[in-house]
Ligand code: FAD
């Protein structure tokens with residue numbers, strides 16, 4: 323739904339909360355229990371992605387994870403060199419108060435990382451281990467991990483534009499739940515990219531918010547089904563141009579923060595589009611790039627000389 327009446331003029335200070343990190347580490351993990359585990363894409367999607375809730379009761383981690391942080395999972399067993407499998411990180415997808423407001427429950431959103439390379443089918447160790455766990459099963463966890471990828475304490479002073487590809491939506495589910503619960507008045511935009519319509523994650527929840535709240539906007543960029551006017555694929559970054567009527571005033575306000583999460587590499591395209599549309603405040607430029615016209619920046623320059631500014635929060639993997 324559309325309502326651009328709450329855009330601010332002043333640039334507020336970004337006050338990040340102090341958070342706990344690394345209370346448990348790979349050398350000293352804690353044991354938690356699976357509370358629920360269900361598919362959160364359309365059932366017909368070949369990209370099996372699951373919403374997994376972990377019960378932290380008795381672990382010392384109750385109420386500690388904040389949205390934006392990650393949980394470490396230690397899969398059992400050894401790799402081909404006979405060494406214990408390494409820790410993998412998974413973003414918290416519940417709000418800081420806990421899944422369904424319960425401090426002992428933390429959720430994440432896990433995609434089975436399976437792929438065929440040169441005719442050989444490989445299965446990801448930890449994502450499949452986690453996806454196969456059933457309620458009541460125990461697992462070794464660590465964390466919390468991450469101290470900057472967070473909502474600011476003074477959320478009410480900002481608009482938020484969240485760019486997610488695939489499971490990159492995980493932190494934004496929790497963050498948006500928190501913003502909604504706080505009765506956030508500023509603009510909240512979620513731009514979500516996935517290959518097919520069946521891969522939309524938490525679709526009903528986000529569609530419901532968009533329908534119910536004038537300041538919440540849910541934009542889906544379905545790369546292999548939708549096409550831009552010029553026939554090209556729709557990606558999260560193309561939304562900056564494709565939905566410029568909505569996004570330009572929001573991105574142009576100096577109290578807007580941009581968050582992006584998902585596949586490694588997505589940041590370059592977002593930075594390119596932000597630069598081309600004149601939203602340079604979200605970028606920190608290295609070398610002599612500031613002297614060049616953004617329309618002429620090369621891909622190599624975008625990759626190596628553009629970093630997030632303090633108004634941009636990035637988590638790619
Ligand atoms: P691995 O066993 O590590 O394998 C990785 C990939 O390589 C797999 O696709 C596998 O099929 C393939 N492969 C295995 N062997 C070979 C081979 N010999 N040749 C070629 N390919 C091979 N993931 C999520 O799903 N949700 C999240 O919320 C999430 N959040 C993250 C947050 C952070 C901060 C980071 C850093 C990562 C996050 N990840 C998330 C990614 C996650 O940590 C894992 O990297 C991912 O699940 C893959 O781990 P795996 O053990 O299943 O796969």
Ligand code: A2P
Pocket residue numbers: 369487488489515516517518521543544545546557558559585587588589591
């Ligand atoms: P595509 O694969 O059609 O090129 P998932 O994690 O579920 O696979 O979704 C990732 C989504 O991000 C897909 O729609 C994918 O499109 C899209 N994508 C691929 N490359 C980029 C990129 N460089 N920037 C943004 N989105 C991308």
